[in-house]
């Protein structure tokens with residue numbers, strides 16, 4: 001087992017989606033001032049690191065994942081002075097801050113792209129991926145992650161540029177050494193300010209294949225994945241970034257790596273690879289894809305979920321490090337997806353906390369998950385804001401003939417806005433998030449689900465999260481222990497053990513709303529944490545989670 005001690009292995013990270021976290025100036029949009037107001041709450045929760053989704057200048061076609069200036073703060077979020085103060089105040093409380101590095105693409109309003117579009121040759125001409133038309137049409141049939149063609153024509157250049165996401169997010173040309181140098185300089189600039197690391201957006205897409213040919217047809221467009229996933233030079237670039245930037249600081253780096261397998265992760269985040277510390281792999285997020293990708297209502301298959309976790313836990317134990325998460329700003333709410341947001345809301349939210357936080361890896365809590373926030377429940381297309389969801393609606397309903405009702409159901413289950421409704425702070429108007437009209441509706445259940453309420457309830461989901469976070473800080477076995485799956489074949493129970501020296505934890509989680517018999521349970525062993533008060537013999541009650549601790 002690879003057990004070198006690192007602070008980032010011992011940390012619990014909290015993801016802030018600033019737009020929806022806290023509005024500090026009453027314009028309906030979350031901001032840095034709002035984050036500042038809530039720092040004491042984050043201390044109380046006990047987390048070690050904040051990951052902030054993009055806070056840079058952006059026209060917000062994709063809520064900040066389209067950056068028009070990497071070295072300025074988005075007007076709506078505040079000023080650089082406010083950021084510096086936030087960093088200082090966080091550090092005072094022992095909380096680190098990592099930022100989102102979005103460098104597969106920029107905004108089309110970025111100065112580099114504006115220059116790149118000029119009809120006269122200049123140093124920025126080759127900063128993006130430009131191709132001439134093929135027979136008067138797009139250079140290839142590739143589609144994007146957000147629907148539509150991956151090519152957009154530019155009148156000035158009389159060429160097409162590549163964009164794997166929206167046309168407002170042109171892909172940078174990483175083959176160009178000047179592009180790489182600009183990115184590294186910018187990273188140094190932030191690190192010199194004292195930030196503690198980066199989460200790197202779709203970092204496994206930065207190197208494109210030399211082969212610009214059509215992809216296999218998948219719906220309306222050709223599949224672009226073979227031409228950009230884990231491309232030919234991606235490791236060369238990351239090693240260079242590591243040498244020129246990352247290795248010079250004591251920081252934490254996580255690469256978001258879409259559609260990768262364990263073997264790929266070993267290359268991106270293997271201990272001796274000199275690339276990244278860890279990756280966000282999305283295999284458990286991508287479960288249940290069908291004919292229309294994620295847009296369906298397939299239920300979660302627990303056996304498959306367990307297989308995925310087991311593969312990642314076992315696969316990286318000697319050579320890397322895992323991230324652990326149930327959700328983020330691109331995914332449905334954890335309790336709605338993997339638990340039960342109805343009758344067993346509270347039990348299942350706590351079960352999910354215990355199940356995830358006892359595993360090996362660095363846990364990431366997505367804002368609101370710690371109070372069991374649920375999917376948005378929007379029933380009107382007008383309430384959606386997300387570019388991916390709106391594009392998908394039009395592509396699937398208008399072009400592929402899915403019914404409005406079915407698509408609205410899929411959006412309610414899978415749409416990214418489910419995770420983007422405002423943080424529910426209290427029972428006040430707009431959940432205490434803002435004094436104005438919020439940029440996206442609050443979830444109607446805020447009177448029942450909010451921070452203020454759960455602070456006062458000893459048995460709340462919030463206090464369960466505080467409990468699992470504290471345990472990780474107290475018990476080295478949770479950070480560094482070996483992982484071993486138990487009851488592998490059970491389609492109902494997620495169980496495993498963790499061992500370090502003479503300490504052994506056994507974890508049992510019922511993912512169903514039924515009583516499930518389990519011979520391995522005990523009424524006498526020491527219970528470290530559970531979501532039910534007493535044990536009940538050899539039965540796991542609905543969504544029960546229990547962790548035993550044994551000293552040998």
Ligand code: TEU
Pocket residue numbers: 062065066102145165201202256258294329330388416
């Ligand atoms: O997400 C990349 C990514 O893989 C997503 O497109 C994901 O597949 C999808 O959202 C799931 O529905 C990152 C960011 O996390 C996302 O917010 C951005 O929109 C995207 O990159 C482009 O920057």
Ligand code: CA
Pocket residue numbers: 023024025026027028029030031076
């Ligand atoms: Ca604001």
